[in-house]
Amino acid sequence: MDFTNDYRMLIDGKLEAAGAAFEVRNPANGAVIGRAPQATSADLDRAVAAARRAFPAWAAMPIAERKARLKELGDAVFANAEGLGRLLTAEQGKPAQEAAIEVMGSGYWLQAYIALNPPVTVNEDTDERFSETRHVPLGVVGAIAPWNYPLFVAMNKLPPALLTGNTVVLKPSPFTPLTTLKFGELAAQILPPGVLNIVSGGDELGPWMTSHPGFDKISFTGSTHTGRRVMASAAQTLKRVTLELGGNDAAVVLPDVDVEKVAEQVFWSAFLNNGQVCTAAKRVYVHQDIYDRFRDAFVAYARTVRIGDGAAEGTQLGPINNAPQYRRVLELIRDAKDQGYRIALGGEPHAGPGYFVPVTIIDNPPEHSRIVQEEQFGPVLPLLRYSSLDEVVARVNATEFGLAGSVWGKDADAAEALARRFNSGTVWINERQVLSPFAAFGGMKQSGIGVEGGLEGLLEYTSAQTIMRSRKPVA
Ligand code: NAD
Numbered sequence: 001m002d003f004t005n006d007y008r009m010l011i012d013g014k015l016e017a018a019g020a021a022f023e024v025r026n027p028a029n030g031a032v033i034g035r036a037p038q039a040t041s042a043d044l045d046r047a048v049a050a051a052r053r054a055f056p057a058w059a060a061m062p063i064a065e066r067k068a069r070l071k072e073l074g075d076a077v078f079a080n081a082e083g084l085g086r087l088l089t090a091e092q093g094k095p096a097q098e099a100a101i102e103v104m105g106s107g108y109w110l111q112a113y114i115a116l117n118p119p120v121t122v123n124e125d126t127d128e129r130f131s132e133t134r135h136v137p138l139g140v141v142g143a144i145a146p147w148n149y150p151l152f153v154a155m156n157k158l159p160p161a162l163l164t165g166n167t168v169v170l171k172p173s174p175f176t177p178l179t180t181l182k183f184g185e186l187a188a189q190i191l192p193p194g195v196l197n198i199v200s201g202g203d204e205l206g207p208w209m210t211s212h213p214g215f216d217k218i219s220f221t222g223s224t225h226t227g228r229r230v231m232a233s234a235a236q237t238l239k240r241v242t243l244e245l246g247g248n249d250a251a252v253v254l255p256d257v258d259v260e261k262v263a264e265q266v267f268w269s270a271f272l273n274n275g276q277v278c279t280a281a282k283r284v285y286v287h288q289d290i291y292d293r294f295r296d297a298f299v300a301y302a303r304t305v306r307i308g309d310g311a312a313e314g315t316q317l318g319p320i321n322n323a324p325q326y327r328r329v330l331e332l333i334r335d336a337k338d339q340g341y342r343i344a345l346g347g348e349p350h351a352g353p354g355y356f357v358p359v360t361i362i363d364n365p366p367e368h369s370r371i372v373q374e375e376q377f378g379p380v381l382p383l384l385r386y387s388s389l390d391e392v393v394a395r396v397n398a399t400e401f402g403l404a405g406s407v408w409g410k411d412a413d414a415a416e417a418l419a420r421r422f423n424s425g426t427v428w429i430n431e432r433q434v435l436s437p438f439a440a441f442g443g444m445k446q447s448g449i450g451v452e453g454g455l456e457g458l459l460e461y462t463s464a465q466t467i468m469r470s471r472k473p474v475a
Contacts, residue, residue: 003083003182009037009200010184012050013193018043022202024178027093027319028309028354034091036177039201041208044169047197048214051140051167054194059137059165067114069190070159076186077107084151088179089310092150093318093355094273096310106155106183112437113159116458123466130469135462137165138240139216142209144230146222147173147321148276148377150180156244156452157219159437162195164461169197169215171205175322210234217241217461221278223375224401224446231449242450242460244278245443246375247403250396251281252386252418254409255289262408263297269406269432271305271359274317275379276325279404279426279433283372284383285392291385295363298383299345302359309354319355320378326355329378332371333360336380341365344383367395375401389418397423402444406432425451 008015018037026033039047058066077084081103088099118135125131143157150172161168172180177200184198199205206226210218210233217240220230224245234241251266270281286294310318320326333347346360360380362371371382386392396405404426409415412429419427425442428434435441435453442451451457 001080001083001182001185003080003087005034007034007036007178007181007200008185009039009043009047009181010188010196010198011043011047012053012197013188013191015185015188016043018201022174024091024175026090027321028311030353034178036174036181036200039199039205044199044205044208044212045214047169047199048140048212050194051169051197052214054192055137055139055167058162058167058192058195061165063117063163063165066163066165070110070114070163072190073187074107074111076190077103077110077183080182080186081107084179084182086311087182088151088176089318091176091178092147092310093321094310095315095318098273099310102149102152106151109152109155109437110159113163113458115438116160116163116455118164118458118462119455124468127471129471131466133464133466135164135459136465138461138463139166140214141166141168141461142212142215142218143168143170144206144209144218144220144222145170145172145180147175148273148278150176151183153221153244154180154183156221158196160452160458161219161461162191164458166217166461167195169199169209171199171201171209174200174202206230207233210239211236213237215239219460220244227448240460242452243443243448244441244452245403245446245448246377246401247278247280247424247443247447248282248373248375248399248401249279249403249405249424250422251284251406251408252392252396253284253286253290253294254407254411254415254418255287256410257290257408258410259290259293260297260301263294264301265432266406266408267298267301267305270381271302271317271379272433274320274357275381276321276377277433280377281406281432282376282381284381285386285395286383288385288387291364291383295344295361295383299361302345302361305359307350307356307358317359317379320357321355323355325378326357329357329376329380332374332376332378333357333380335370336362336365339365339369341369341371346380373399393418393421397421400446403447404428404433
């Protein structure tokens with residue numbers, strides 16, 4: 001398979017170009033790496049119609065057969081991991097080893113769901129009646145993905161949707177459509193026509209999907225700002241929604257830690273994928289007794305990290321993915337400077353092509369500062385000094401977000417007691433950003449609605465249906 005050109009949509013089992021196409025650029029150097037089809041609303045209508053036509057037979061298929069297709073899809077991803085990974089680095093910017101992890105994780109996720117089954121609950125089994133509740137598919141799911149983990153985020157949606165018997169129309173971000181379109185080429189050989197459709201396009205395509213009456217559910221991952229729009233638009237036909245949104249995750253470092261080791265761990269918790277991770281540590285609270293030592297160790301480690309083109313050997317951090325995000329990160333850095341906050345490292349953008357921003361560490365800015373209050377989604381991080389647990393818990397939770405967070409401390413029980421006080425969907429203790437297809441993941445507050453992963457995530461693609469059967473003679 002050629003991963004370097006010929007990017008086509010998947011509609012009703014056929015790979016299609018559109019009337020128009022848009023350029024996709026490599027964020028490391030600005031070079032055009034491909035042209036993606038620009039779907040029209042008529043293209044979307046055809047994709048939805050194909051998904052609707054495919055739904056009854058797919059839903060009626062024994063679950064074991066649907067699982068067999070997911071297994072095949074996973075195998076196809078593994079078999080094409082090199083080409084998919086290289087393309088992912090070219091369009092997203094992430095280092096090659098990170099792209100490989102994303103691709104292999106996507107294959108693993110496709111196959112892991114095979115272990116899950118929607119349960120059937122017997123509610124009553126008496127002389128009077130037999131009553132049971134089962135979980136039936138919703139119909140056609142619209143899946144909308146962001147640009148930070150284009151393939152992996154999509155693979156959080158497809159397996160539970162397809163396994164439970166739904167059909168899907170998937171839309172990648174216009175900044176990173178190419179890897180997903182190539183995945184569609186693999187899927188075209190494995191899934192019946194219409195079961196999975198992939199459409200690419202510009203800013204108008206997402207709103208067309210959320211307002212389209214042919215969808216029964218929208219599964220959206222992206223910013224909280226867009227999530228609000230998705231929910232408002234989906235409400236017109238009462239589509240189900242799963243919203244995986246933004247975060248402003250806090251990491252809290254307790255005073256008993258091994259400072260050097262934990263500084264390195266927390267660094268990657270914040271800067272993996274250049275900070276463009278929904279669950280990146282976006283504010284790091286360090287106990288006052290170790291604050292200065294921790295900051296110095298953190299900065300010393302950060303100086304060793306290599307930034308460059310993700311395709312180059314040894315690169316640990318690539319560029320920011322796109323121009324709007326690049327401008328936003330620079331604006332937050334400029335604000336920190338204008339306000340006179342101390343910059344412990346970085347601050348000046350690199351000259352030359354590519355959206356490169358140096359690792360930038362802001363030393364104990366005020367709690368009300370923009371860099372503390374807003375989701376930066378880039379390689380700039382505030383380190384903050386705290387003195388008591390009650391104080392830090394109040395600061396951690398004083399946000400509209402509630403996605404995730406982490407606690408770092410030698411006494412794991414004390415760390416867990418603190419973790420339980422976070423108002424967020426996931427809290428890691430002494431580890432960073434571990435995800436599992438078998439664990440529910442989702443945001444509290446304005447970080448989302450619903451979850452992905454685990455049985456809870458699977459059931460979000462179903463409706464509960466209760467059948468009650470009388471055992472009394474009919475009068
Ligand atoms: P975004 O909200 O700008 O875009 C996400 C997707 O929605 C893209 O495909 C985009 O084309 C589409 N879209 C844009 N406007 C739309 C509209 N009005 N209706 C429907 N779709 C629309 O987000 P982004 O910049 O691509 O991604 C970064 C954000 O995603 C961050 O806030 C990050 O925290 C969040 N995120 C969350 C998770 C999670 O699991 N909670 C995971 C990854 C990223």
